Each structure stands twice: as structure tokens, then as C-alpha cells.
Amino acid sequence: MYIIFSSILAGMVAAAQVFLCKKSKSSLLKLLPIFSAAAMFLLAAFIRGENFLADAVYGIFGRGIFAIVVILRIGGISAAVGSIVGLLYSYFKK
Numbered sequence: 001m002y003i004i005f006s007s008i009l010a011g012m013v014a015a016a017q018v019f020l021c022k023k024s025k026s027s028l029l030k031l032l033p034i035f036s037a038a039a040m041f042l043l044a045a046f047i048r049g050e051n052f053l054a055d056a057v058y059g060i061f062g063r064g065i066f067a068i069v070v071i072l073r074i075g076g077i078s079a080a081v082g083s084i085v086g087l088l089y090s091y092f093k094k
Helices: 001-021 032-051 060-091
Strands: none
Touching: 001 032, 001 060, 032 060
16 A cells, blocks of 8 residues: 555656756756655654654554654655656656
């Protein structure tokens, strides 16, 4: 399930990265998917640091916090891989 979700998300981010590399003239906009992946990682680290992976919160809220951290990590990895693949594709195509 996670592999399917992450590969679909990585493909979508790679397509967006190729589109950004074609249409954008600013190098800062070309790196936007990489910044979003870094933001997902930082948000997951902040949530994990605040709740120590739901050790302080018990019950359904603790499981929800853990699930959010896992989803953010999977999304961050997928966005990073997709943006790197898109950048490599666009640079090798030039």
C-alpha cells in the first residue's frame, strides 16, 4: 500500500518538476518541489519532537499523531525522489 502510494506521488511530483523546469526561468521556482519535501520532513520532525511519537498522548490521539508522522515521512521521501528524477530528466533532455 505504501509503495503504491509513494510511487504514484513520486511520479506526479516528477511530472510537475519537468513542467516547472520547462516553463520556469527562475532557478528558485525550479527547486520548489525539493523545498516542499524538506518542509514535509521538518514538519514530521517537529511533530515527532513535540509528542515523542505519541508517548505522551495515549489512545486514539497518539495513534493519529503517529500516523501523521508516517504519512509526512512517506510524502517527503516520495516528493524528494520525484523531484530528483524530474530534475535529472529535464537536465539530461537539454
